[in-house]
Amino acid sequence: MSERRSMKAKLGGNVFKPDRERHINIKPGFEKDARLKAALFVCPAGLYSLNEEDEVVLDIDGCLECGTCRIACGTEVLDWNYPNGEAGVQFRFG
Ligand code: SF4
DSSP: OOOOOOHHHHHHTOEEEOOSSOSEEEOTTOTTOGGGGGHHHHOTTOOEEEOTTSOEEEOOTTOOOOOHHHHHHOTTTEEEOOOOTTOEEEOOOO
C-alpha cells in the first residue's frame, strides 16, 4: 500500500530551470490594484504576497505555469507568458 504524500511534499519534488527573464510580471502601476489581490489566494504555489507598502509582489521561483493567476486577475494587471524553451517547471510525479 502506497503512502500518501502532502501537496507540499509533491511540489517539492519538481525541478525548476531558471529563465533569463521573468515570465510573469505585475504591470507597473497595478501593484495595489484590487484585481491583483485575488492572486494572494489562488496561486497554488503561494508565490504572491503583500509587501510593507501593501503592494502585491510576485516571487517567480517555483511557478507551476498553471495560469490560475492569469485567469483570476486578468491580463490588464498581469503580463503573463510561458517561460522560454527549456526553462521553467519540470513536474516529478510520485
Ligand atoms: Fe502561481 Fe500558477 Fe500564477 Fe505560477 S501561473 S504564479 S503557480 S498561479
